Amino acid sequence: MQAIALTDQGQVRAYNEDSTTFLCNHLDEYLVIVADGMGGHQAGDVASALAVESLEISWKDEKACFRPGRAEAWLLHTIRKANETILAFSKEKPEYAGMGTTLVAAICTNEFITIGHVGDSRAYLFGDRVLNQKTSDHSLVNELVKSGQLSAEEAEDHPRKNVLLRALGTDDDVKVDVHTFEWDEHEAALFCSDGLTNKVSDNDLEKVMNSEGSLKEKATELIRLANEAGGEDNITVAIIENSSASGSETSC
Numbered sequence: 001m002q003a004i005a006l007t008d009q010g011q012v013r014a015y016n017e018d019s020t021t022f023l024c025n026h027l028d029e030y031l032v033i034v035a036d037g038m039g040g041h042q043a044g045d046v047a048s049a050l051a052v053e054s055l056e057i058s059w060k061d062e063k064a065c066f067r068p069g070r071a072e073a074w075l076l077h078t079i080r081k082a083n084e085t086i087l088a089f090s091k092e093k094p095e096y097a098g099m100g101t102t103l104v105a106a107i108c109t110n111e112f113i114t115i116g117h118v119g120d121s122r123a124y125l126f127g128d129r130v131l132n133q134k135t136s137d138h139s140l141v142n143e144l145v146k147s148g149q150l151s152a153e154e155a156e157d158h159p160r161k162n163v164l165l166r167a168l169g170t171d172d173d174v175k176v177d178v179h180t181f182e183w184d185e186h187e188a189a190l191f192c193s194d195g196l197t198n199k200v201s202d203n204d205l206e207k208v209m210n211s212e213g214s215l216k217e218k219a220t221e222l223i224r225l226a227n228e229a230g231g232e233d234n235i236t237v238a239i240i241e242n243s244s245a246s247g248s249e250t251s252c
Helices: 042-063 066-093 140-146 152-156 203-209 217-228
Strands: 002-008 018-024 030-038 101-109 110-116 122-127 130-135 175-181 188-192 234-243
Touching: 002 030, 002 217, 018 042, 018 234, 030 188, 030 234, 042 066, 066 101, 066 110, 066 175, 101 122, 101 188, 110 122, 122 203, 130 175, 130 203, 152 217, 175 234, 188 203, 217 234
Parallel strands: none
Antiparallel strands: 002 234, 018 030, 030 101, 101 110, 110 175, 122 130, 122 188, 188 234
């Protein structure tokens, strides 16, 4: 497999509250993470970094080969543990009270991907030249769309578009969406924060994923498009391809 993870401050924000990484083990299984922090001054970057660090520590301690059921249980447990870590930190340090973060994390093997998801950072599967969204945003506007109270077009410019219904670090009992799907060789998965999807349409995401070039070139182009469209938010992109090829981007 090949993977790349890039994050960018954008054109407006004073600092980057997003965090991302990918890790692989000796079995060529990958953990990909994108977290988009929120909160007061510099609290969001602390929350997202804590979430990523918590999962990284658990991953490095994990030696077993994953199967779908085990991957789902592992993600559910480790994401809830990350939630506890963020909550405990914010209670110890009053200046970080109220901080939180979105999270999309995936265990990727050659046979399947298992996703754990909280908030409005997204996961997509790219195969047969088509991009399909695999997560559903935990946001107020998305719930209004799902219930028929808003159209997809109205949701694009809704004033409460950024209101989240779920996030890590904001509640003792966080609800995590976890699911597994199969993927084939040469298919790819895209993970991103809303700094990308609020500025770049799914059609344009699909065009870039269909373009020639390396994963790094595609991720860089997606970030460029978001910045060109205004770049009001931090932008994070992670792409992993189910391929027998490997390179410097994927060294374990």
